[in-house]
Amino acid sequence: MLHAPVTPRTIPQGWSGTDLAADSSWRLPLTIAHISELEKALANAKSKVSKYADLTKSDFPLGRSLAGLVDRIRTELTVGRGVVLLSGFPVRRFSEGDLCLCYWGLCIHLGTCVSQDGQAALLAKVEERGIKQATLTRAYGTRRVHALHVDLSDVIGLLCVRQASSNPISSFASAIAVYNEFAFKHPEWLPRLQEGFHWDRYGEQAAWEAPTSSHPIPVFERRDGRFSSRFNRNWIKAAAVRRNSPLTDSENAMLDFFEATAQRYAFTFELAEGDAYFANNLCALHGRAGYEEDTGESLGRGRLLLRSWINLPELRPSPDRSAVHYGLIDYGNLGWTAGELAVGKNLSAGHQRVFCE
Numbered sequence: 001m002l003h004a005p006v007t008p009r010t011i012p013q014g015w016s017g018t019d020l021a022a023d024s025s026w027r028l029p030l031t032i033a034h035i036s037e038l039e040k041a042l043a044n045a046k047s048k049v050s051k052y053a054d055l056t057k058s059d060f061p062l063g064r065s066l067a068g069l070v071d072r073i074r075t076e077l078t079v080g081r082g083v084v085l086l087s088g089f090p091v092r093r094f095s096e097g098d099l100c101l102c103y104w105g106l107c108i109h110l111g112t113c114v115s116q117d118g119q120a121a122l123l124a125k126v127e128e129r130g131i132k133q134a135t136l137t138r139a140y141g142t143r144r145v146h147a148l149h150v151d152l153s154d155v156i157g158l159l160c161v162r163q164a165s166s167n168p169i170s171s172f173a174s175a176i177a178v179y180n181e182f183a184f185k186h187p188e189w190l191p192r193l194q195e196g197f198h199w200d201r202y203g204e205q206a207a208w209e210a211p212t213s214s215h216p217i218p219v220f221e222r223r224d225g226r227f228s229s230r231f232n233r234n235w236i237k238a239a240a241v242r243r244n245s246p247l248t249d250s251e252n253a254m255l256d257f258f259e260a261t262a263q264r265y266a267f268t269f270e271l272a273e274g275d276a277y278f279a280n281n282l283c284a285l286h287g288r289a290g291y292e293e294d295t296g297e298s299l300g301r302g303r304l305l306l307r308s309w310i311n312l313p314e315l316r317p318s319p320d321r322s323a324v325h326y327g328l329i330d331y332g333n334l335g336w337t338a339g340e341l342a343v344g345k346n347l348s349a350g351h352q353r354v355f356c357e
């Protein structure tokens with residue numbers, strides 16, 4: 001149980017938007033040395049594999065500068081602000097295939113990359129796909145607003161390949177700052193939030209798996225002295241409908257308060273072409289505004305981001321397996337490594353995972 005506010009002044013992850021704006025430690029511009037090493041690693045990778053999913057760390061060897069950068073990203077995610085923004089990724093220098101190799105190569109050095117949708121995509125393309133507004137549609141294939149939320153992996157990575165001319169504002173928010181506001185203004189709601197809510201699986205589970213998480217996912221939790229948070233209102237709302245268990249007025253009020261507080265303490269920014277961010281999903285929320293594109297942009301040249309889901313177990317408090325707190329991602333075609341997908345582990349009920357009910 002959480003008993004007291006996490007003190008923002010002593011917890012780097014407990015920032016406000018103003019704090020983040022005044023701190024450049026989490027902004028990491030790529031240097032000429034980084035880009036030169038990227039090109040060398042890419043050349044080596046292309047001599048070994050044709051598909052990014054087949055890439056191993058040794059196929060994409062990092063020079064000293066890039067290795068230092070990856071270490072720095074990991075440190076910032078683990079004990080720093082929980083968010084990192086790279087800039088100057090040379091997206092126009094590479095073909096889309098080479099770009100996937102470069103980005104994937106960096107990500108596999110950072111942690112364990114896993115599949116992130118019902119098609120077992122390892123690198124998801126975040127772009128408009130003409131999907132009509134629907135209750136149970138993953139938002140990243142649409143131009144609609146993405147309210148502040150977390151994804152299912154330990155870390156989300158996004159690389160901006162092309163930005164829309166109407167560049168939608170992106171946001172980060174600290175879940176610790178949100179928790180502190182609850183502790184000061186609505187401590188009576190914390191027990192319910194710590195109990196958590198079921199999350200919907202948006203129909204992406206396997207036939208033998210339940211359509212919602214089998215256990216409630218805590219909004220706030222402290223285990224082994226470490227704070228963590230999980231919040232995605234769309235998935236909470238969808239699970240309540242599917243389970244025919246409507247949220248009460250009080251529950252909606254606390255979720256409204258969470259969203260309003262996250263927005264109030266958010267850091268907002270324009271994600272530019274060649275920017276790449278990483279966010280620790282256990283302490284930092286991300287989101288963006290909705291956007292429009294003109295006709296030219298919509299013809300296959302519109303806004304495009306590459307997204308990775310990366311697991312970094314060192315970010316987590318020790319998991320309570322009985323509560324399935326960290327089995328969120330392990331269902332259907334989600335949560336598989338490239339190696340597991342290559343041997344078809346996702347296709348067989350015989351490989352059903354420990355965390356699946």
Ligand SMILES: [Fe+2]
Binds near residue numbers: 150151156286
């Ligand atoms: Fe997301």
